[in-house]
Amino acid sequence: MKAVRVHQYGEPPSLDEIPDPKLDGPLDVIVKVDAAGVCRTDLHIIEGQWAEKSGVELPYVIGHENAGTVVEVGEAVSGVSPGDKVILHPLVTCGLCRACRAGDDVHCTNSEFPGINRDGGMAEYLRTSIRSVVKLDDGLAPADVAALADAGLTAYHAVRKAAPLLHPGDRVVMIGAGGLGHIGLQCLLALTPARITVVDRAAEVLEKASRLGAHDTILSDGEQVQQVLDQTGGEGAQVVLDFVGEHGTEADGIAMTRNSGSYFVIGYGGKVDVPTIDIISREINVVGNLVGSYNDLVDLMTLAAQGRVRLATKQYSLDDALTALDDLDGGRVPGGRAILTS
Structure with missing residues (x-):
């Protein structure tokens, strides 16, 4: 063969x-x-x-x-x-x-x-x-x-774990809505009542995310963290799902997560570097997904x-x-x- x-x-x-x-x-x-x-x-x-x-x-x-x-x-x-x-x-x-x-x-x-x-x-x-x-x-x-x-199984697994953390109207941020993320977006819409913001560096990907049902989109142009904070009254999102996991999205994801919120690492290739005092003082969760x-x-x-x-x-x-x-x-x-x- x-x-x-x-x-x-x-x-x-x-x-x-x-x-x-x-x-x-x-x-x-x-x-x-x-x-x-x-x-x-x-x-x-x-x-x-x-x-x-x-x-x-x-x-x-x-x-x-x-x-x-x-x-x-x-x-x-x-x-x-x-x-x-x-x-x-x-x-x-x-x-x-x-x-x-x-x-x-x-x-x-x-x-x-x-x-x-x-x-x-x-x-x-x-x-x-x-x-x-x-x-x-x-x-x-x-x-x-x-x-x-x-890809779909990984996205579904992460969303299923995140779903109990999300109440109606809670903010969830997705970083990346390409091959992996566009599946995760559909799973979020199927399983949760949250308000979904998609962050991506490609305008065409964001347009597709909007067609699939994303409530908000943000172009990753260097101001994406501030835009998420502006959307959420400076607090950040209850859940951040990082479908990229490299090239700086790791730091962005932590910065977009609200105190007592959860940052889900789904894509990989980079490194999560968070001072332990920040994890404790902010009481945030970093969640792996296999x-x-x-x-x-x-x-x-x-x-x-x-x-x-x-x-x-x-x-x-x-x-x-x-x-x-x-x-x-x-x-x-x-x-x-x-x-x-x-």
Whole structure:
């Protein structure tokens, strides 16, 4: 099969011919990957940012946002059959550890992460586990939802955690409304009664955010923090969701957060640097967000089937994967997600 593999960090991946995956256990599922999302994490992997954390042996197949068609199942699999359209939770989990038994499977102590620490889905086929498979509603196609498997799941997970903190009319600020943030905006509108302000450096992204339902927009031009403070009577927002997490948004996010408020870090690549006296005296919370649970993905697919969360996409063939990665790196996929189709 064709597969996009990283051979050396700091160098572009290549499109290789490798053997098809095979069933390896009774709960395994082989999926034909009809659609694979192209994520900024893939760029960070290629750069080498994940080299020590993942410990993966090169070369390997990247791609962790996957949806497609079941083609083969292990002998103990029930609930899905060949021909079913599915989206895949990005983690392969054990179901037996304490975290899994508590429904916090994203912190499974025995998990594997296809596309991060083992072969992923930028390929024609992928081996996963029945624990990772979510059947799609008849009205959803794999290419419409593939990027929701990670980008959408991460955004939903953060919003779900923030929702109990937001009362009707509370202010929430979103930093970044592009490929990740535009999903988060729709989740906020679906789950909370808050007043939403979107901050972004691109006017076209802000225009799209307004069309999706953002109540206020602010162009990031150096005055964005002051504008948020002006909007909120000098207090800042109850919740700030940072979908960028680098290039100065970390400091902006803390400055936009009101005393006793919460700053959610969702995008990454930068560094949060806050004096401990400020955390204590302002009693602010800095909240990390790592993907989301299987149940989060089921909930998100329900919102997608209801038409309340839609994904803006730019599609490429698997053969054009390197172009898709380059376009993402060059900012040529504004306000949406790149999707590889096969």
